[in-house]
Amino acid sequence: MSRYNLVPVTNEEESKEFIQLTKTLYKGVKNYVQPIDDDIAHVFDPAKNEFFKHGECTRWILQDAQGKTVGRVAAFIDRNILDVYGQPTGGMGFFECINDQDAAFRLFDACKEWLQVRNIEAMDGPVNFGPRLQWWGLHTEGDQRPVYGMFYHHSYYKTFFEDYGFQVFFKQFNYRTELCEKSLNRIVLLKAKRVYRDKKFHTEFFDKKNIDKYIQDFTTVYNNTWVGEIPGVEEMTVEEVRETFEAMKPLLEERYVIFAYYDNKPVGFFVMVPDANEIIKHVNGKFNLKAKLYFLWYKYFQRDKTVIGQIFGVDRAFQGRGVEAILIEKFSQVIFTGKEKYKYLEFNWIGDFNPRMQHMMEEHLNAKIYKTYITYRYLFDRTKEFKRAEILK
Structure with a gap:
C-alpha cells in the first residue's frame, strides 16, 4: 500500500500544482532552469497542441499524507505512431519526483495501468506528447544547464527508471564546440568547393520577407529526410x-537559418537559434516584462552566448553528396567574421542510432559530447525480447 495519494489533474488548481512542483523540487540547484509555465501548460491544452487530434493524454500529481505535492507524471498515446515499433507503444513523460522509490514507482504504475486499459503493450519515457525536439529523454550525464525546450533532471531519476525495469531504447547526445577557426575542419571547406563545381547547387540565408517560400522549403526537406x-x-x-x-520568431535571425538547393529545389537546411535558457534562467517560469527586458539586454549586449543547432537535415536522395559541407561553409561565412557575439555552438539532439550525424559533429565541427539524455522503453510483457532502436544505415 503506497503512502502517497495519486490525484488526476482535472482542474486549474491541480494543473498549477503540476507546473509549480519543479520550482520547489529544484530550488537551489545551480544548473536547473525552470521552463516557461505556458510552454508546459500548452502541451496539455487541446486548443494549443495539435497532437490531441490524433492522440490522448492524461496526467497526475502525487501528494503525501499532508497534501503536499511530491511528484507528477503524464501518460499519452499518439495513434499516428502507435504500431511502428512491433507492439502498440505509448508514452510517459514530465516525470518529477522526490527521492523516494515508492513515490516514483506509484507514478510509473499509474502510467502503465492507464496505457494497459487502452490495449497498449509498452511505454517509452520520459518523452513528450509532441515533437521529439522538445522535452524528450532523461538527462543522465553532463551536469550542465539544459538548452531551451529540454529538461534538467535529478541524478537519482536514472536509478528509479532502471530499477523499475525500463531499458535503454536509445541515447541522445548534446554536442558542443567553441566557435573559432579551429572548430571547423578545413577538409569541409575543400569538400564544399568540390560540391560547388556542380553549378546546380547553391545556398541561401533565410529571408523573413519571403517566409512562405522558406516554410514550404523546410516542410519539403523535413519530410524527405x-x-x-x-x-x-x-x-x-x-x-x-x-x-x-x-513560435521561434522572437529568436530567429536570418543569417542563422540556411537552406541548400539543387536546381532550385530545396535539399537541405541548418536552423540555429540563440539559447533562450540563457534568458529564461532569470525569470522563474514567467515570460513577463522582466523577461522581455532580459531578452533585449541579452540580444544587444551579452557576449559569449550559445547558439543552438536546432535542426540539421539533408534530403535522403542527396545524402552523401556533400550538402552538409556547403551548409557548414555558408555558416562559416557568418560565424568567423569576428563580429558575432556567440562563443559556443551546441547541437541539441543527436541520436546514438545516427552514426552519420555523430561523425559530422566530431569530424566536421570538432564537437564533443556535452550532455547525454536517455529514452527508455518498458515492455509490459516481461518475457518479451527487448530490442534497442535500430542503427540508421
Whole structure:
C-alpha cells in the first residue's frame, strides 16, 4: 500500500500544482532552469497542441499524507505512431519526483495501468506528447544547464527508471564546440568547393520577407529526410511548420537559418537559434516584462552566448553528396567574421542510432559530447525480447 495519494489533474488548481512542483523540487540547484509555465501548460491544452487530434493524454500529481505535492507524471498515446515499433507503444513523460522509490514507482504504475486499459503493450519515457525536439529523454550525464525546450533532471531519476525495469531504447547526445577557426575542419571547406563545381547547387540565408517560400522549403526537406527513415517521426504539414516558425520568431535571425538547393529545389537546411535558457534562467517560469527586458539586454549586449543547432537535415536522395559541407561553409561565412557575439555552438539532439550525424559533429565541427539524455522503453510483457532502436544505415 503506497503512502502517497495519486490525484488526476482535472482542474486549474491541480494543473498549477503540476507546473509549480519543479520550482520547489529544484530550488537551489545551480544548473536547473525552470521552463516557461505556458510552454508546459500548452502541451496539455487541446486548443494549443495539435497532437490531441490524433492522440490522448492524461496526467497526475502525487501528494503525501499532508497534501503536499511530491511528484507528477503524464501518460499519452499518439495513434499516428502507435504500431511502428512491433507492439502498440505509448508514452510517459514530465516525470518529477522526490527521492523516494515508492513515490516514483506509484507514478510509473499509474502510467502503465492507464496505457494497459487502452490495449497498449509498452511505454517509452520520459518523452513528450509532441515533437521529439522538445522535452524528450532523461538527462543522465553532463551536469550542465539544459538548452531551451529540454529538461534538467535529478541524478537519482536514472536509478528509479532502471530499477523499475525500463531499458535503454536509445541515447541522445548534446554536442558542443567553441566557435573559432579551429572548430571547423578545413577538409569541409575543400569538400564544399568540390560540391560547388556542380553549378546546380547553391545556398541561401533565410529571408523573413519571403517566409512562405522558406516554410514550404523546410516542410519539403523535413519530410524527405526523416519520414520513413526514423520510426515514430511523423510527416509535418505546412501549417505545422508555420506554427513552429511563428513560435521561434522572437529568436530567429536570418543569417542563422540556411537552406541548400539543387536546381532550385530545396535539399537541405541548418536552423540555429540563440539559447533562450540563457534568458529564461532569470525569470522563474514567467515570460513577463522582466523577461522581455532580459531578452533585449541579452540580444544587444551579452557576449559569449550559445547558439543552438536546432535542426540539421539533408534530403535522403542527396545524402552523401556533400550538402552538409556547403551548409557548414555558408555558416562559416557568418560565424568567423569576428563580429558575432556567440562563443559556443551546441547541437541539441543527436541520436546514438545516427552514426552519420555523430561523425559530422566530431569530424566536421570538432564537437564533443556535452550532455547525454536517455529514452527508455518498458515492455509490459516481461518475457518479451527487448530490442534497442535500430542503427540508421
